[in-house]
Amino acid sequence: MRIAVFTTCLADALYPAVARATVTLLERLGHQAVVPADQTCCGQMHLNTGYWARGLPVVRHHVETFEAALDSCDAVVAPSGSCVGSVRHQHAMVAARYDDDALAERATAVAGRTYELSELLVDVLGVTDVGAWFGHPVTYYPTCHSLRMLRVGDKPVRLLRAVQDIDLIELPGADSCCGFGGTFALKNEATSSAMLTDKVAAVTSTGAQVCSAGDSSCLMHIGGGLSRLRTGIGTLHLAQILASTREHPCPVPEPRRPARRRPSLPGAAR
Incomplete structure (x- = not known):
């Protein structure tokens, strides 16, 4: 399959390793991952906060970008349940609220072919064992x-x-x-x-x-x-x-460890 990857703005700005891992996983499974260069935010932040009018152009851009991608791709995947939730449950609703029935119809079509990562793997690609290794x-x-x-x-x-x-x-x-x-x-x-x-x-x-x-x-x-x-x-x-695989393992993050208590010196004030 040829799959368009919706990286999400959070992954793009702060967690690019998540987007790279998504592409790596799909390619290891024998699929072609395509990352549309024009993608931006899906508008979830605007819509959840009540800025629907400002969110409408963001929704339109998302629909146009992934509608074009779906001309040559079989599906869209995002490593984010919340962003896919916005695409499915908010985009067409916002378009309809502003009487843009054509956009609402197009948004519904894009949403129908957009999947969260685990949905794509299990429901669409039919796999649960993706050949991963992680010994932790x-x-x-x-x-x-x-x-x-x-x-x-x-x-x-x-x-x-x-x-x-x-x-x-x-x-x-x-x-x-x-x-x-x-x-x-x-x-x-x-x-x-x-x-x-x-x-x-x-x-x-x-x-x-x-x-x-x-x-x-x-x-x-x-x-x-x-x-x-x-x-x-x-x-x-x-x-x-x-x-992650045994040959190319994902590094385990090194978080801040509990601070060690310094031993008290004999006679020191407590």
């Missing part, structure tokens, strides 16, 4: 948009279970939100921080070396909490683990 203890957080909007179910976990030498540890309270929610974390800082505290405690309780998820945004939030508490636990996107 991992816990997986199923992000809210992938669970509740896309309903990917256990597809990511099935993919991880097939990774050679992985030690996959169940995350307590896995289906509870980490507290990010985009601008929710900014506008409701206290609530977001309390939710993050619970999620970090759950991740830490597993004894895993790595926390994985299908959304870089949630991993950014969780990773910040893990780092500030010096838990010694790092984060990796699902795509990075699935792209």
